[in-house]
Amino acid sequence: MKGYHAKILEIDLTTGNVSYSDISDAYFKTFVGGCGLAASLLYRRLTKDLDPFAPEAPLIFCTGPMTGISPFSGRHMVGGKSPLTGLWGETTMGGFFGVEIKKFGVDALIITGKAKKPVYLLLKNGGVQIRDASHLWGKGTSDTTSMVKDETEKAARVVCIGPAGERLVRFACIIDENHRAAGRTGMGAVMGSKNLKAIAVIGDKGLPEVSDQKKVKELYSQALEKIAANPGRELWHTYGTLMYTTQGYEIGDTPAKYFQEGVFPAFKISGEAMLENYEVKNEGCAVCPVVCGHRVRGVKMEYESVAALGSTCMIFDLDAVLDAADVCNQMGLDTISAGVTVAFAMYLSDKGVIKEKISWGDGKAVVSLLEKISLREGMGDLLAEGTMRVAQRLGVDPQEVANVKGLEMPMHDPRAFSMQAISYATSVRGACHMRSDYFTVDIAAAPIPELGIVPSDRFDESEEKVKMMVIHQNVKEIWNAGIICLLGIFDINDLCGFYSAITGIETRPSDIAALGEKSYMLKRMLNLKLGMTKEQEKLPKIVTTPLRRGGTFGFSPNLEKTMKIYYKLRNIGNDGYPTKEKIKELGIEEFVW
Amino acid sequence: MMKVRASLLALHFKDILGPDERILEIEIPPGSKVGLVLEKITERVGLDVTSLLKERKMVLMIRNKVVDVDRDNNIELEEGDTLIFITPLIGG
Numbered sequence A: 001m002k003g004y005h006a007k008i009l010e011i012d013l014t015t016g017n018v019s020y021s022d023i024s025d026a027y028f029k030t031f032v033g034g035c036g037l038a039a040s041l042l043y044r045r046l047t048k049d050l051d052p053f054a055p056e057a058p059l060i061f062c063t064g065p066m067t068g069i070s071p072f073s074g075r076h077m078v079g080g081k082s083p084l085t086g087l088w089g090e091t092t093m094g095g096f097f098g099v100e101i102k103k104f105g106v107d108a109l110i111i112t113g114k115a116k117k118p119v120y121l122l123l124k125n126g127g128v129q130i131r132d133a134s135h136l137w138g139k140g141t142s143d144t145t146s147m148v149k150d151e152t153e154k155a156a157r158v159v160c161i162g163p164a165g166e167r168l169v170r171f172a173c174i175i176d177e178n179h180r181a182a183g184r185t186g187m188g189a190v191m192g193s194k195n196l197k198a199i200a201v202i203g204d205k206g207l208p209e210v211s212d213q214k215k216v217k218e219l220y221s222q223a224l225e226k227i228a229a230n231p232g233r234e235l236w237h238t239y240g241t242l243m244y245t246t247q248g249y250e251i252g253d254t255p256a257k258y259f260q261e262g263v264f265p266a267f268k269i270s271g272e273a274m275l276e277n278y279e280v281k282n283e284g285c286a287v288c289p290v291v292c293g294h295r296v297r298g299v300k301m302e303y304e305s306v307a308a309l310g311s312t313c314m315i316f317d318l319d320a321v322l323d324a325a326d327v328c329n330q331m332g333l334d335t336i337s338a339g340v341t342v343a344f345a346m347y348l349s350d351k352g353v354i355k356e357k358i359s360w361g362d363g364k365a366v367v368s369l370l371e372k373i374s375l376r377e378g379m380g381d382l383l384a385e386g387t388m389r390v391a392q393r394l395g396v397d398p399q400e401v402a403n404v405k406g407l408e409m410p411m412h413d414p415r416a417f418s419m420q421a422i423s424y425a426t427s428v429r430g431a432c433h434m435r436s437d438y439f440t441v442d443i444a445a446a447p448i449p450e451l452g453i454v455p456s457d458r459f460d461e462s463e464e465k466v467k468m469m470v471i472h473q474n475v476k477e478i479w480n481a482g483i484i485c486l487l488g489i490f491d492i493n494d495l496c497g498f499y500s501a502i503t504g505i506e507t508r509p510s511d512i513a514a515l516g517e518k519s520y521m522l523k524r525m526l527n528l529k530l531g532m533t534k535e536q537e538k539l540p541k542i543v544t545t546p547l548r549r550g551g552t553f554g555f556s557p558n559l560e561k562t563m564k565i566y567y568k569l570r571n572i573g574n575d576g577y578p579t580k581e582k583i584k585e586l587g588i589e590e591f592v593w
Numbered sequence B: 001m002m003k004v005r006a007s008l009l010a011l012h013f014k015d016i017l018g019p020d021e022r023i024l025e026i027e028i029p030p031g032s033k034v035g036l037v038l039e040k041i042t043e044r045v046g047l048d049v050t051s052l053l054k055e056r057k058m059v060l061m062i063r064n065k066v067v068d069v070d071r072d073n074n075i076e077l078e079e080g081d082t083l084i085f086i087t088p089l090i091g092g
Helices: A023-030 A034-042 A096-105 A139-150 A184-193 A213-229 A231-252 A271-277 A301-309 A316-333 A337-349 A363-377 A380-385 A387-393 A418-426 A461-482 A493-504 A509-529 A559-570 A580-586 B034-045 B048-056
Strands: A008-012 A016-022 A057-062 A075-080 A088-093 A108-112 A119-124 A127-132 A157-161 A174-176 A180-182 A196-199 A281-285 A292-296 A299-301 B003-009 B024-026 B059-062 B065-067 B082-086
Touching: A008 A023, A008 A127, A023 A034, A023 A509, A034 A075, A034 A108, A034 A337, A034 A509, A034 B048, A057 A184, A075 A096, A075 A184, A088 A184, A088 A509, A096 A119, A096 A157, A096 A196, A139 A157, A139 A316, A157 A316, A157 A337, A174 A184, A180 A184, A196 A271, A196 A299, A213 A493, A231 A271, A231 A292, A231 A301, A231 B082, A271 A316, A299 A316, A301 A316, A301 A337, A316 A337, A316 A363, A337 A363, A337 A380, A337 A387, A363 A380, A380 A387, A387 B065, A418 A559, A461 A493, A461 A509, A461 A559, A509 A580, B003 B034, B034 B048
Parallel strands: A008 A108, A119 A196, B003 B082
Antiparallel strands: A008 A016, A057 A075, A057 A108, A075 A088, A088 A180, A119 A127, A157 A174, A157 A196, A174 A180, A281 A292, A292 A299, B003 B024, B059 B065, B059 B082
16 A cells, blocks of 8 residues: 555564564554554554563554655654553654654564663564664663764664663653653663663665655645745744643643642743743754754653643742752653652652652752652652552552552643643543643634534533544544644645645545544554553543633533543443444454453 | 723834833723723833724733724723734744
């Protein structure tokens, strides 16, 4: 099928065996690519009893049909069984590795086994070298990236883990080119469990053929014109995601004090403050005409990091936030889970559950804790397990723990948008704001009017609203399958146009929603197979208790009501599975457990 | 007269108002419509907010819902209402 190489490269680090296999068109036609394709490829290998750190546990890197071909497609995903949730783990990342691995000539790279000693991989000319990485073990992500490039080729694109991944911190991430992170669900720890420090790739084969090259070029030119004319382009370039802090604050979307406070000095940690007080450099991903990434005082910084390590921990000193983010980036920690876990420690310290005094707003303590977590030293060894396991070990009520299914809550408060609350409860990977970023609809940033998804009252919990959310959740599955940046100036018509021209399959917006439903249901069934229960699809009280002040004053999402509607609309039965009729309608019977 | 609050957080206000000046209290006669507040803000800060809203360079949220200035300009405001002006861009 056009747009794909239809090849998987599999490397067994125990034996050193390297093999190529084919992917049939049926997989592409049903699950498109990226996260959906990865889940389908690993569906049978992942079991409830499989230890995510066992050598046989697969780790997959996967691209999509758009990768490297359309604007905003400089992305790939990393997936496997999450050591944080025990369920399906997937995380997409920008940067350059995705396009390069596609140019190497495969759609997916699967790694199994465990090397006897630390290694890194060099993929070049269709071949694989497994190289000693003993001298890299213990190094931070920037040093590792530089050293791997020095030892291979400057043109190589590199992903690596830091000390946190080496020590199996359950929310360790993978860093691309010292720049972007595959942050969520702990894939850095899975990589570490295989003694795999880094992967360098040189894409010397090129991108696959597309169905209609002339049309792709035409669409690309049109997209560039549209992006250039969009006022958002300049704002994205100047501020990036950092612009959101104060806006999020005003509507109660930016959390503070471990989700317990609605009023705080947001301007002190805003994008505006960063631009005023520091040297800020732009950094973009491959095939991105916007370049929204920002390095502040030399530290890669995004809104999620600022809120997680700043307001959630009640830190409003930018230097302290930058220091904390720098530790996460170098050690290879997911900034969201890291920030929420540290804030949880502050909360427990406040309550006297843990003896150590960790004060709200103590930036030095946060940096110290993050280092200890990364190295699993002292209390850091416990916190490295993530909030769910910390609570289990200390006997803390799960209602006080800000996660869903073990994945820590991101930086969009579920009290600020009723549909975001459902998104967290039902996401295919736990509390995730990128599987349906519905808040973007209700602030009119990214509605999808072609499918009837338009801004409305953000607290509305009607069936009509839940229906929009279900379609939105389906559509975003294909953004993550494409793989297209959710922040790109790229709408569903762009997606349809490129997908049609690349694959030769004429596709309309409603087809995207239909494809997304297959992907969502597949992952749902995978999670049920791995032990997920319907009872886990809820939010803890710590993030739903109405706040007494701030932008969400008094509101609490009524999940009891909206989840009933959600299950009905999705044809999900009491056992959590879609009905037989729905599975048949979707044509994914072969994946039924 | 009654008071409404305007929260001017859209990025367009950055170079005009300092962080402490982004919240305005505006006095209007009871029964006033949204359009009147937009005029008063334009007058006070020297930025044509109505045009910016029409061009979708910023959005206005009232009572938890984004309003369309063309369609909803006649919404009657109530004492204590907050008009939130934000840039319709999303945060990571």
